[in-house]
Amino acid sequence: MITDIQSHGNDQIMLFLDHEQFRILPADFIFKFGLRIGLKVSHDTIVKLLQADEVMRAKNFAVNLLHEEQTYTKPKLVEELNRKGFSQKGINASIEDLERTGFIKDETFARKWIRRREKSKPRGRKMLRLELINKGIDLSTINQVLSNIDSNKELSTALRLAEKQVKRYKSLELHVAKRRLHGFLTRRGFGYNTVEQVMQKVLSS
Template sequence: MADYRRYAKKPSNTNTTSEPEADEEWDIYADEGERLDGFPDEGEVEITAVTPLRKPRHHYKLTFGELNLMVHEDVMIKYRLLKGMYFSKEELENIVIANERQTAYAEALNYLSRKARTRTEIARKLKEKEIHPEIIETTLVRLQQEKLIDDELYAQQWAKQRVNSQKKGKVWIRQELRQKGVNKENIEQALEEIDPNDEIASATILAEKKWKSTSGEVFDKKRKTMAFLMRRGYSSDIVRKALDAVQQKPEDDWE
């Protein structure tokens, strides 16, 4: 049998108001208890108005007489939060938790829309928003299940791009991936997949440019070029091979 207890009376208008509201400041990540302060522990409360908000985007203000609650539009649709419907405080608590999860997920997707991120980078971003640690973990698990974050793949792509496009060495890349929170196993695997010839080729291109722009005797050129390559994250072995290639190549053949 259908449950009509939410509809104490037929709602006169189940649509949202046409004009978005922008005057009030809303804290998306307020504590659950703080959000529901003032709501009665017993009985049910009626949604008397549903108002779209300009900020934050995709959120609505639910009005329960003199009380208000903000929810993401996906949560509003899922729980059918329409004018004229009634909810108990226990039900609202579940809605608040669902809203927190959806808002955290939406925040993570927005962060990912700019470029790929590591698990740790997303966790840091959500922590900045003061999202509860359990909600952050739930969000990260969901993103991993949906293949939206993958630290192993991220490390592999990052390493190849840094060697070939940015002309960085493995030492530099290892430090970058550590800062991004990638674990040691994924870092080392990504570095192992770098073709040594690609790293030598990148180092040699840099060495040629540095050597050509450096004045002084051969000893000075070699010393300054070596220091330059080391700062770019190349190992001493790669630096030696790049310098050997530069010194053996006629300057007329340099790029």
């Protein structure tokens, strides 16, 4: 039986069962579960309280991570929640809630990642795809985001990188410079056609 409900600050309550402290819970659980002094609480209700509390704590932990750093994908958040010791059921429920409310959007993450790369470390589609796969983004989302990259823009990015890089090859024979530039652009994820077009522009035959 609930024998007392005390305010615990920060929108929390301390719930007492049979005159003993039971648990600190979110204050809105009073209305969500109809908690009141004198209420006889069944085992099933206690289980539901504990499960709902874990989901809330997992969600709050994930939201705090997202506020600290906006580079968390869904798989990364799941990894962090597992490391924190939350149950799989609690993790799944909290992640579903965060997705439903728009806190987790892997498409938004992917777009931000591409923009960040464009500004600091430009990459071609192939490398961007690999990086996003390694981040745990699903292929359908990756394909959708990459399809929005304009081919002309990718070509201009590759050309800009090549013009900067080729300055280091001035003392090399042409065939060596071509081989090195080809490797440089390929390693950065640019496709064959893009690489060939850039080679023709920056290195004379």
